[in-house]
Amino acid sequence: MKRVYFLTILLTYSIFGFAQIKTQPLNAALNPSAGLIYALPRNIIVVEVETRKTVETPGIYYPYAERYLGITNICQAENVRYEIVGVHLSIKAVPDLQNTYIIESGKAKNAPAIELTPEGFLKSIGHSNYKKTDIKKEEKMVKPCCAENYQSQESSIVTREMQQASSTAKMAELAASQLFNLRDTRINLLTQDLDKTPSDGRSYEIVLSELNRMEKYYRDLFTGKRTETTETSTFEYEPQKNDEEILFRFSQLKGIVDKTNLGGDPIFINLQKNAGTLADVAKASAYNGKETFSVYYRIPGQAQIKITDGNTIFCNQKMLVAQFGKVMTLPTGAVRSAEFCPMTGLLIRLEK
Numbered sequence: 001m002k003r004v005y006f007l008t009i010l011l012t013y014s015i016f017g018f019a020q021i022k023t024q025p026l027n028a029a030l031n032p033s034a035g036l037i038y039a040l041p042r043n044i045i046v047v048e049v050e051t052r053k054t055v056e057t058p059g060i061y062y063p064y065a066e067r068y069l070g071i072t073n074i075c076q077a078e079n080v081r082y083e084i085v086g087v088h089l090s091i092k093a094v095p096d097l098q099n100t101y102i103i104e105s106g107k108a109k110n111a112p113a114i115e116l117t118p119e120g121f122l123k124s125i126g127h128s129n130y131k132k133t134d135i136k137k138e139e140k141m142v143k144p145c146c147a148e149n150y151q152s153q154e155s156s157i158v159t160r161e162m163q164q165a166s167s168t169a170k171m172a173e174l175a176a177s178q179l180f181n182l183r184d185t186r187i188n189l190l191t192q193d194l195d196k197t198p199s200d201g202r203s204y205e206i207v208l209s210e211l212n213r214m215e216k217y218y219r220d221l222f223t224g225k226r227t228e229t230t231e232t233s234t235f236e237y238e239p240q241k242n243d244e245e246i247l248f249r250f251s252q253l254k255g256i257v258d259k260t261n262l263g264g265d266p267i268f269i270n271l272q273k274n275a276g277t278l279a280d281v282a283k284a285s286a287y288n289g290k291e292t293f294s295v296y297y298r299i300p301g302q303a304q305i306k307i308t309d310g311n312t313i314f315c316n317q318k319m320l321v322a323q324f325g326k327v328m329t330l331p332t333g334a335v336r337s338a339e340f341c342p343m344t345g346l347l348i349r350l351e352k
Helices: 002-018 062-069 168-191 201-223
Strands: 022-025 036-057 079-104 114-116 122-125 225-237 243-251 255-257 265-273 296-308 313-329 337-340 347-351
Touching (some): 036 243, 036 255, 036 296, 079 296, 168 201
Antiparallel strands (some): 036 225, 243 265, 265 296, 337 347
């Protein structure tokens, strides 16, 4: 009986200790240094735009491609063009200085632990099971292709006859002849008897890779080269209301340019707040200067975000936006533990 009575007293004391937590806006605090300060997050939309740059360079013998190789419709002038191949949206959280609060835990020795993120967002109350996990990335060794190991310089492809040729047309003819010789050599290597092939598979692979590389080089002398590279540009946009504005401009000749550069077509970000979310039906508790609450948090709103040039929609996505929601308060009373989403300020777990 005494044991039960003792446990009842201990539990009552514990609940009383947790009840000492109270929160008020920072601008209403008489002594800001007497508590723990935290801020609700507001969200920034991060837009990552992936573009592809394609460069076409004509070969030095392109006028003779049809005569010696029978190839038509090849690149005859240098051409550079850009295109948007992907748009990805994400959010990041920054402190909302208009919604900053101070937590006073009183003098109770058994007050619950309060955990903040490095940015100053409230993460948990009375929850000490957080464990930092070190993520180790495995570095994989990339083995270079055998063709890269044994790739010779381009100058080694040019034969003595080509160097001594008296005209460009003659050099093109010799290059075409060498191209057909390489193709014949490869066919013979693939179809000849096994006793005449290289003794091991790696040597066989090296020979074929070198023949393919040399053939491509000679072919590029007529057809030209085409290279593709991708670039990623990042833009940040802070949602404030339903709006559409120019995020950047895009030119097929120059790629992404500043939104003030009229040489590019405008790319818009369109943001519309969605109705009917939990934040729309929640009744926010207003601070009246007298009543104190255990903690302030936020129910985020939702928005539909589109990235478009007016005709093509590159991205259309729903996202939570903290500042589109409402600031809420937990009721006055004992709070054993609670967890919050540092990205939006949403209450995700509560234990009384």
